[in-house]
Amino acid sequence: MKYIITFLSAFLFFQFSAQAQAFKCGTDQSDAFMEDLIRNKKNWDNTMQKAQVERFVPVQFHLIANNDGSGRVDPRTVLKSLCELNENYDSLELRFYLADEMNEINNTQINNNPGGNASASAMRNAKNNAAMNVFVIDDSGEGVAGFYTQGGDYIVVNQNQLLLDRHTTEHEVGHFFTLAHTHRGWEDQPYDPAIHGDTVLVTTVNSSQSPTIGVELVDGSNCGNLGWNNPLAGDGICDTPPDYGFGQRCNCCNMGWTVYDRNGDLIEPMLNNVMSYSENCSPWNFTPQQVLAVKTSYDSDRRAYLRVNEVSDYTPLTEGSVIVSPMNLETIDSYNGVLLEWESVPNAEEYIITVDGTVANEYRTSNT
Ligand SMILES: [Zn+2]
The missing domain is CATH 3.40.390.10 (Collagenase (Catalytic Domain))
Incomplete structure (x- = not known):
């Protein structure tokens, strides 16, 4: 337990709404x-x-x-x-x-x-x-x-x-x-149906972030399996489907266009790939x-x-902290201090108590 002036404010774990602005x-x-x-x-x-x-x-x-x-x-x-x-x-x-x-x-x-x-x-x-x-x-x-x-x-x-x-x-x-x-190589000019059409015929692309590289094909023939000295298209990884910057262009999660590579193979990009943009x-x-x-x-x-071997156990917290006393919005008669009490959280090593108000402050403790 910790005797701390003022009150405990619980953390709010919420997702901020995404912004529409393209980054x-x-x-x-x-x-x-x-x-x-x-x-x-x-x-x-x-x-x-x-x-x-x-x-x-x-x-x-x-x-x-x-x-x-x-x-x-x-x-x-x-x-x-x-x-x-x-x-x-x-x-x-x-x-x-x-x-x-x-x-x-x-x-x-x-x-x-x-x-x-x-x-x-x-x-x-x-x-x-x-x-x-x-x-x-x-x-x-x-x-x-x-x-x-x-x-x-x-x-x-x-x-x-x-x-x-x-x-x-x-x-x-x-x-x-x-x-x-x-979508390596497509960053400055991602796929645009008005420019590239339904069948993308360009064979090379480049951007300010990438040198001129081959346009990746669905059949995997130029995805990087052949080693460094051969033409390397896309991200150099063969099980990521070709991505001509579709996610960057549409900012969406579902492929809205029907697009074929220059072999006539249908492209099915993975727009929810961490290394894509969407x-x-x-x-x-x-x-x-x-x-x-x-x-x-x-x-x-x-x-x-x-690889410093400082940590060898992964013990994530699965529960939030529960305040025992005082209850939320409870009025306390004492004005010199408030006794804060909360239930211990399994695996927690430390608690951060934030104090709102005119004199904001923060406390850390391993006690409850
Ligand atoms: Zn990046």
């Missing part, structure tokens, strides 16, 4: 980006032969504010986002946990122009080298929801994208573990080969720094 991801998917995926493919067999194994990912969050301290995301939103990340990677048995206390940085440059050289330098210096680093900022740039940078090896996410049903954080984590867009398509999924790519990336030398 995109700013991750560069050049040949250099794709090399890790291609290199790791030869180890996919090893990954498949491993017993089911949980992989624990330490995450270092950096909460960015302006120079004067304004504009920082609420840490509770980030915690909820971490829970959501775990839920959405549950089928992969990838478990994310806080590597350390959230790091607060006041830097207007990072907050509003994270792609600039000064910002990149500051973020590199702030990194926790034993964790996946996620910088939660105000604005990544015009229409950009977030990005992963291979050079800096960190993730940037706009704070207003957290907890939306487009899963920007999950998407950027996919990039972190070598996945490319299912809105409100839960449940979002990965294909089996994407799962293999993520796990193999985690097991690779490049990601050895994540």
Whole structure:
């Protein structure tokens, strides 16, 4: 029990309604980006032969504010986002946990122009080298929801994208573990029936995020099975169906067009793929080969720094806290202090008590 002045405010776990505004991801998917995926493919067999194994990912969050301290995301939103990340990677048995206390940085440059050289330098210096680093900022740039940078090896996410049903954080984590867009190459000019027609005849595409690459075919003949020196189309993964930017164009979850590739094969894209663009398509999924790519990336030398073996049990909370006393909206005679009491939550290590009102405050305790 904890004797604390004022009252306990319960967390509200709700989904913010999705915004209609179209956002995109700013991750560069050049040949250099794709090399890790291609290199790791030869180890996919090893990954498949491993017993089911949980992989624990330490995450270092950096909460960015302006120079004067304004504009920082609420840490509770980030915690909820971490829970959501775990839920959405549950089928992969990838478990994310806080590597350390959230790091607060006041830097207007990072907050509003994270792609600039000064910002990149500051973020590199702030990194926790034993964790996946996620910088939660105000604005990544015009229409950009977030990005992963291979050079800096960190993730940037706009704070207003957290907890939306487009899963920007999950998407950027996919990039972190070598996945490319299912519609790689189509980002600047996604499928448009007026331009591309019912049968898409163009053979190559490129975008500001991708070099010129082949247009992926339904029959899988150019999807990346042949290795790096052969034409690589799409995302380099063969069980993700061709995606000519359909989700990005329609912002929808069901294919509204009947479109054939240049062989005349009907295209059936997977619009609820985490590495596609769409809105409100839960449940979002990965294909089996994407799962293999993520796990193999985690097991690779490049990601050895994540495997610190600090945590070996995944014990998510399945119940919320229940307040015992005082009851909600109950009036307390005492004015010097209020005794707060709540039922212990199985597996909870710590409770955060937030105090609203003119003197807002926050308390942490492992007691109830
Ligand atoms: Zn992306």
